[in-house]
Amino acid sequence: MKKFVAILLFFCIYFSLIPNFCFGEEEVVLPIIMYHTILNSRQGTYIVSERQLSADLEALRDEGYTSVFPSEIIEYVYGNGSLPKKPILITFDDGYYNNLYYGLPILQKQGFKANINIIGKITDDETENGENPNPNYSYLSWEEVKILKDSGNFEIGHHSYDMHKYEPRYGIGQLWNESDEDYKKSLETDTEKLLLKMQEKAHIMTNVFAYPFGKYNELSKTILTSMNFKMLLTCNERVNIIKKNDPPCLLNLGRFNRRGDYSTNEFIAKLKV
Ligand SMILES: [Zn+2]
Incomplete structure (x- = not known):
């Protein structure tokens, strides 16, 4: 009888606890927020104010979220790192100067980490024009990108050199009459x-790529992963499930665009879907 109870106990523990321990805890829910410009003068689909950004970060902390860098997520998935209980990835696209002017002090004050995805040609142009930057319309120069990187609050990601435009192709989309070979080359x-x-300009190495306008296809995914990109960011609004030892789970991650016409509470509620 004792033997029977022992065997029963063994199976109960095996089938109830061990699978949860082995598999359940390896999966992590990861919401990603996508910000663009920070302006106090107007609202829009891709604009938040300083006050809104501050309120968002405070609310995220109150909800128990801890911000992480893309590198930490990659380390976790590739088997070596660990993640906090409720991780969140904050991203900024396009490389606006106001991300440094308004954003960095807010992130520093609240102790948040973020990713910023820059466009090479725009960064080059801003560096060459050499004018005093204005938070209302300027983009980051290479020197300013380096300030963000050196701040310890930002990791820099790739948002194409010169494909963040609608012509001749839509973002990194393949042209209808373009061969796969030509597309790959471009x-x-x-x-x-x-x-x-x-x-060369800021001693940055990245393996994070944010698709311009969220446009992608199967071939672009193959090309970018063959170039050693490990995290690909879309504009599809969904929460991600991250798994250890499952590198494909980082390809085509969903992100929630933070529009200026939502309240902080309305927006944070979307992240739980
Ligand atoms: Zn963009």
């Missing part, structure tokens, strides 16, 4: 150009 050339600039 995307690789553009992508490589920003990778080299990042290294």
Whole structure:
């Protein structure tokens, strides 16, 4: 009888606890927020005010979220790192100067980490024009990108060198009459150009790519992963499930665009869907 109870106990523990321990805890829910510009003068689909950004971060902390860098997420998935209980990834797209002017002090004050995805050609142009930057319309120069990187609050990601536009192609989309070979060459050339600039101008190495306008296809995913990109960010609004030892789970991650016409509470509620 004792033997029977012992065997029963063993199976109960095996089938109830062990699978949860082995598999359940390896999966992490990861919401990602996508910000763009920070302006106090107007509202819009891609604009938040300083006050809204501050309120968002405070609310996220109150909800128990801890911000993480893309590198920490990658380390976790590739088997070496760990993540906090409720991780969240904060991203900023396009490389606006106001992300440094307004955003960095807010992130520093509240102890938040973020990713910023820059466009190479715009960063080059801003660096060359050399005018005094204005938070209302300027983009980051290479020197300013480096300030963000050195702040310890930002990791820099790739948002194409010169494919963040609607013509001749829509973002990194393939042209209808373009062969796969030609498309591969165009995307690789553009992508490589920003990778080299990042290294040369600000000693940055990244394996994070944010699709311009969220446009992507199967071939672009293959091309970018073959260039060693490990995290690909879309504009599809959904929460992500991250798994250890499952690198494909980082390809085509969903992000929630933070529109200016939502209240902080309305927006944070969306992250739980
Ligand atoms: Zn963009």
